[in-house]
Amino acid sequence: MIEAVGLTKRYGAKTAVYNLSFQVRPGTVTGFLGPNGSGKSTTMRMILGLDRPTAGRVTIGGHAFRDLPNAPRQVGALLDAKAVHGGRSARNHLLSLAQLSGIPASRVDEVLGVVGLQEVAKKRSKGFSLGMGQRLGIAAALLGDPQVLLFDEPVNGLDPEGILWVRNLMKMLASEGRTVFVSSHLMSEMALTAEHLIVIGRGQLLADMSVREFIAANSAGFARVRTPHTDPAQREKLTGVLTEAGGHVLPEQDGALRVTGLALPRIADLAHEADVRLWELAPHQASLEEAYMRMTQGAVDYRSTDDQLAGFAAQQGADGVLPGAQAAVPQEAPQQGWYAPPPPQPGVPHPGVPGPAPGAPGPVPLDQNPYARPVPPAQAPAPTPPAAAPATPPSLSKSDDTTPEDAR
Numbered sequence: 452m453i454e455a456v457g458l459t460k461r462y463g464a465k466t467a468v469y470n471l472s473f474q475v476r477p478g479t480v481t482g483f484l485g486p487n488g489s490g491k492s493t494t495m496r497m498i499l500g501l502d503r504p505t506a507g508r509v510t511i512g513g514h515a516f517r518d519l520p521n522a523p524r525q526v527g528a529l530l531d532a533k534a535v536h537g538g539r540s541a542r543n544h545l546l547s548l549a550q551l552s553g554i555p556a557s558r559v560d561e562v563l564g565v566v567g568l569q570e571v572a573k574k575r576s577k578g579f580s581l582g583m584g585q586r587l588g589i590a591a592a593l594l595g596d597p598q599v600l601l602f603d604e605p606v607n608g609l610d611p612e613g614i615l616w617v618r619n620l621m622k623m624l625a626s627e628g629r630t631v632f633v634s635s636h637l638m639s640e641m642a643l644t645a646e647h648l649i650v651i652g653r654g655q656l657l658a659d660m661s662v663r664e665f666i667a668a669n670s671a672g673f674a675r676v677r678t679p680h681t682d683p684a685q686r687e688k689l690t691g692v693l694t695e696a697g698g699h700v701l702p703e704q705d706g707a708l709r710v711t712g713l714a715l716p717r718i719a720d721l722a723h724e725a726d727v728r729l730w731e732l733a734p735h736q737a738s739l740e741e742a743y744m745r746m747t748q749g750a751v752d753y754r755s756t757d758d759q760l761a762g763f764a765a766q767q768g769a770d771g772v773l774p775g776a777q778a779a780v781p782q783e784a785p786q787q788g789w790y791a792p793p794p795p796q797p798g799v800p801h802p803g804v805p806g807p808a809p810g811a812p813g814p815v816p817l818d819q820n821p822y823a824r825p826v827p828p829a830q831a832p833a834p835t836p837p838a839a840a841p842a843t844p845p846s847l848s849k850s851d852d853t854t855p856e857d858a859r
């Protein structure tokens with residue numbers, strides 16, 4: 452089991468991870484989600500002893516990574532698939548890792564087979580595609596047959612067959628009782644792979660719950676109702692009836708109606724009583740992506756905007772702006788989904804966030820929280836983070852493999 456308690460990491464003035472407490476349990480795939488720059492890789496590096504926490508601690512099976520005897524036999528990780536000596540063949544890369552950890556060479560050939568790289572085992576890895584590099588990184592993680600596995604974006608660059616393979620591999624590893632912690636931005640894939648989720652935003656815990664609970668907690672149920680498109684009057688009639696009965700009805704883009712506030716049987720009865728035919732009446736199943744977007748919308752640092760060509764147009768229009776062109780407006784305010792519940796507010800605990808772990812610092816007062824912003828968020832400048840902790844040593848980056856180059 453991986454356990455983080457009050458984990459915090461500051462890089463100078465930048466707080467990458469703040470007061471993070473969670474557990475990653477064996478026997479299940481735990482997804483690690485969060486927007487770009489939310490601190491996932493930093494957290495994984497701290498778990499692996501590659502970065503030292505500014506505060507708090509993280510342990511694997513009760514020990515800090517550095518205190519684990521023969522750690523590569525107990526913990527395997529894919530952090531950066533490019534962190535490979537490109538002049539080395541795939542096999543020699545794995546062999547050098549194996550030799551460092553007392554792993555027999557026969558295991559190298561086993562894992563090359565597991566990841567499907569036997570054919571290119573003697574090729575230099577600098578010629579590998581993104582997906583082949585990922586497979587090599589996964590092979591390295593599996594080398595010591597570890598009980599605890601961390602994967603940072605393992606399906607990055609993989610083709611559909613590779614994605615399916617990784618999904619099944621993760622599930623198989625978990626079914627063998629291993630601890631599998633995997634980060635990804637591919638929500639559809641996470642929904643199929645993970646059972647449990649840890650979601651962070653701006654370095655802080657947003658949710659720690661099962662995928663099912665996460666979707667339920669972050670999406671509002673509604674019914675999709677469709678009347679025959681050949682008779683628009685039926686749609687209008689039904690809208691009136693449902694609204695009168697206390698329902699909230701909004702049109703969908705495809706002509707259906709989105710109804711909240713009324714149970715499905717009630718909608719059916721009301722339609723029947725009003726003599727309106729229904730072509731569709733279905734509960735809406737929110738996807739993990741929808742739920743994730745809802746939960747993290749207030750914690751996104753890097754949000755794209757529409758390219759409205761305002762600057763481009765200004766160069767061309769006689770009065771600075773072409774007809775129809777608008778100045779690009781930064782989307783600072785969180786997007787409000789009209790069907791969704793209100794987004795989580797800073798300082799207000801989300802139902803998915805458990806209480807502090809034993810030994811963890813208590814709730815952080817808003818005025819001490821570097822991320823706390825007055826409500827509504829994003830409309831006032833963020834308070835200055837606390838001063839950098841000078842005690843933090845320089846970041847330990849993944850060290851280069853320094854064993855002598857194998858003869859080819």
Ligand SMILES: Nc1ncnc2c1ncn2[C@@H]1O[C@H](COP(=O)(O)OP(=O)(O)OP(=O)(O)O)[C@@H](O)[C@H]1O
Binds near residue numbers: 466485491
């Ligand atoms: N060595 C470092 N020095 C300074 N800042 C860093 C360092 N490593 C990470 N950061 C900062 O910490 C924050 C968290 O970065 P991190 O890479 O952990 O996020 P992430 O969730 O993994 O992002 P992504 O999904 O884009 O990979 C970012 O703002 C990043 O710029």
